[in-house]
Amino acid sequence: MRGVFVVALPYYLAARVESFNGVKSNQSAGVHPHKFVWQRTLENSPNSFVHPSVDLAIRPPSNGGTGIVAKDVLAEGSVALSLSLHEIGMIDARSILDGFDAGEDDDAVLSMLSDMWKNEVKHAKDKEVSEDGKRLAVLAGCLAHLQLTRFKDKTAWTSNEVNEGHALRESRRLGPFLDAMPLLPTPDGTNPMPTHYLYWSDDEIQMLLAGTFGLTRARENRAGIGLVLRQWSPSFLKEHSTLGQTAILNSVFSSFASVMSRSFGDDVGRDLDGKGRMLVPVVDMLNHDTEDPNVHWTWHVKDDEDEISQGKGDILVTALRDIKAGEELLKCYGWRPSWDIASSYGFVPALNNERWDCAVIPLFPPILDLEPDEISPPTSACKDETRVDMLLESNYGPLVKGVLAAVNAASEIRARQDGGNEEVAHVGERPDQLRRVEVVSLFRPAPANVDIDFAFPRRQPCVVIGTKIQSESCKSDNSLHHKEAIDAVIPAFKAAASAMEQLRRNHREGNTEPISAAQMAKAAASLDTSKDWDTLGIELLEAGIRDRIDTLVQEGRAANAWLATSVAGNSKEREMRAGMAQDVRSSELAVLRAVHPSAQSPIRNAS
Numbered sequence: 025m026r027g028v029f030v031v032a033l034p035y036y037l038a039a040r041v042e043s044f045n046g047v048k049s050n051q052s053a054g055v056h057p058h059k060f061v062w063q064r065t066l067e068n069s070p071n072s073f074v075h076p077s078v079d080l081a082i083r084p085p086s087n088g089g090t091g092i093v094a095k096d097v098l099a100e101g102s103v104a105l106s107l108s109l110h111e112i113g114m115i116d117a118r119s120i121l122d123g124f125d126a127g128e129d130d131d132a133v134l135s136m137l138s139d140m141w142k143n144e145v146k147h148a149k150d151k152e153v154s155e156d157g158k159r160l161a162v163l164a165g166c167l168a169h170l171q172l173t174r175f176k177d178k179t180a181w182t183s184n185e186v187n188e189g190h191a192l193r194e195s196r197r198l199g200p201f202l203d204a205m206p207l208l209p210t211p212d213g214t215n216p217m218p219t220h221y222l223y224w225s226d227d228e229i230q231m232l233l234a235g236t237f238g239l240t241r242a243r244e245n246r247a248g249i250g251l252v253l254r255q256w257s258p259s260f261l262k263e264h265s266t267l268g269q270t271a272i273l274n275s276v277f278s279s280f281a282s283v284m285s286r287s288f289g290d291d292v293g294r295d296l297d298g299k300g301r302m303l304v305p306v307v308d309m310l311n312h313d314t315e316d317p318n319v320h321w322t323w324h325v326k327d328d329e330d331e332i333s334q335g336k337g338d339i340l341v342t343a344l345r346d347i348k349a350g351e352e353l354l355k356c357y358g359w360r361p362s363w364d365i366a367s368s369y370g371f372v373p374a375l376n377n378e379r380w381d382c383a384v385i386p387l388f389p390p391i392l393d394l395e396p397d398e399i400s401p402p403t404s405a406c407k408d409e410t411r412v413d414m415l416l417e418s419n420y421g422p423l424v425k426g427v428l429a430a431v432n433a434a435s436e437i438r439a440r441q442d443g444g445n446e447e448v449a450h451v452g453e454r455p456d457q458l459r460r461v462e463v464v465s466l467f468r469p470a471p472a473n474v475d476i477d478f479a480f481p482r483r484q485p486c487v488v489i490g491t492k493i494q495s496e497s498c499k500s501d502n503s504l505h506h507k508e509a510i511d512a513v514i515p516a517f518k519a520a521a522s523a524m525e526q527l528r529r530n531h532r533e534g535n536t537e538p539i540s541a542a543q544m545a546k547a548a549a550s551l552d553t554s555k556d557w558d559t560l561g562i563e564l565l566e567a568g569i570r571d572r573i574d575t576l577v578q579e580g581r582a583a584n585a586w587l588a589t590s591v592a593g594n595s596k597e598r599e600m601r602a603g604m605a606q607d608v609r610s611s612e613l614a615v616l617r618a619v620h621p622s623a624q625s626p627i628r629n630a631s
């Protein structure tokens with residue numbers, strides 16, 4: 025069978041549960057695949073070590089899934105796990121593809137992935153920030169291919185259904201680990217990752233996440249994977265034609281879910297300047313805690329190029345404090361906003377006490393009124409040519425570039441004024457990502473009073489604002505963090521106010537000049553005294569916060585109403601997804617409320 029996959033994403037999502045039916049996904053009947061990997065990995069790795077107080081806990085996915093627990097007290101500084109990297113059978117794209125390149129197999133999938141990998145490596149070297157997404161995709165492709173090869177190997181009626189070669193050898197070598205990756209349906213029929221966005225229906229994504237930045241992330245991820253699938257389909261169909269499309273799609277999507285939720289970046293540079301991704305058995309069974317992790321992991325790889333390329337060294341998991349008997353070992357996967365954790369891992373961490381989190385605030389009003397002084401009758405609002413938010417859409421690129429350039433220029437100006445002492449402002453415990461202004465786009469519906477048919481998801485440039493949010497029982501005073509959050513983003517809003525001013529002037533004078541980033545920078549740094557940019561910037565920020573809070577609250581109500589009336593509204597999985605969407609929404613709302621004018625830290629004190 026040749027060609028491209030003909031199924032669309034929603035069809036695939038509905039159909040996936042039917043594939044692999046009736047076939048056990050693990051050879052060791054009766055033993056949970058994670059338990060099997062745990063035992064086999066340790067048996068095959070004489071140089072690995074597990075502290076006698078540590079054990080595996082198997083729980084249902086709805087309860088966090090598998091985790092690692094302390095059976096007995098584990099003292100601070102103890103090594104809970106030490107895994108020998110070259111013995112434990114990790115999965116990383118480069119090793120698999122290097123092994124393939126060195127041989128003479130004819131394998132359409134590995135050949136295609138190898139080209140993709142090499143292009144990405146070449147491409148990444150020319151760029152400051154490389155695109156982790158493509159390497160992640162290649163790893164997912166390798167995983168899917170090995171999983172499908174293994175599946176055929178275990179179930180084939182005739183030996184010629186499975187091609188001899190590198191993929192078969194690798195799939196046998198990594199067999200138990202491949203079996204332990206999330207795959208639908210599991211032998212007991214449960215969904216291994218019910219809340220991961222890749223398993224939601226399109227309706228659930230659209231209705232439950234409406235209004236949140238999580239919606240943008242989920243759509244971007246799913247669209248990105250859809251594009252990759254199209255590109256891969258001829259090769260996958262060539263190699264796995266006996267299995268059929270649904271099985272292939274199941275495996276590819278499961279592989280993406282695995283790679284997104286359990287792969288590691290390699291700090292030591294074993295793979296592509298430290299940006300490679302790999303799947304590491306046993307240590308990938310540790311669950312996450314942002315607020316109070318009790319273990320951390322470190323790579324110990326000798327500073328020797330040959331040993332590094334062979335993956336020699338150890339991964340150590342060490343107790344950060346005394347861990348009580350019965351306590352779960354939890355590591356922090358890295359600081360990320362809730363919407364980001366949700367889009368990779370399929371959960372939002374519980375807010376037990378306090379943690380850093382983020383919201384997005386639109387830089388420009390939803391509809392830009394180009395003649396604000398002219399009072400138009402309300403009935404003509406939708407026909408009024410000056411209230412054109414298409415203008416924001418078509419100027420998106422220059423506006424974002426201008427705002428970012430203005431923020432950078434303003435901080436340089438400020439640093440010069442402070443005698444080069446700008447670092448002083450950056451000390452403290454804020455996560456690195458929150459120390460710079462980030463502009464992202466929010467997908468949003470067309471405003472109700474715009475009489476234009478928008479055929480595409482409209483993008484709204486937003487600034488990411490981050491502060492420490494807290495549970496109701498937490499008594500910390502985080503007002504200083506809220507003020508710092510506002511201080512960090514206010515130059516962007518002053519720049520946006522200046523851009524609006526320039527758009528309006530151009531409109532009045534009928535000229536089509538581009539917006540000047542230099543003028544925005546002067547406004548951002550309050551060097552332009554023609555207007556009170558502090559006040560204008562703060563007004564814009566306040567309006568944006570109000571707009572976001574309203575949107576999130578209204579869309580939250582609409583999501584609940586949809587859940588109550590949707591046909592499958594009572595299914596356990598849908599309820600879990602709705603709960604997660606609510607957590608994504610609540611995290612954004614908590615940040616917005618913390619920095620809102622009526623909160624304890626008045627916005628006007630910020631500048």
Ligand SMILES: C[S@@+](CC[C@H](N)C(=O)[O-])C[C@H]1O[C@@H](n2cnc3c(N)ncnc32)[C@H](O)[C@@H]1O
Nearest residue numbers: 088089090285286308309310311312369370371
């Ligand atoms: C690296 S794996 C950890 C092992 C995983 N629990 C399992 O069953 O294989 C990451 C996945 O574990 C789950 N997970 C990790 N930490 C969690 C937490 N704090 N709450 C809920 N689920 C969590 C999520 O499904 C996540 O995608």
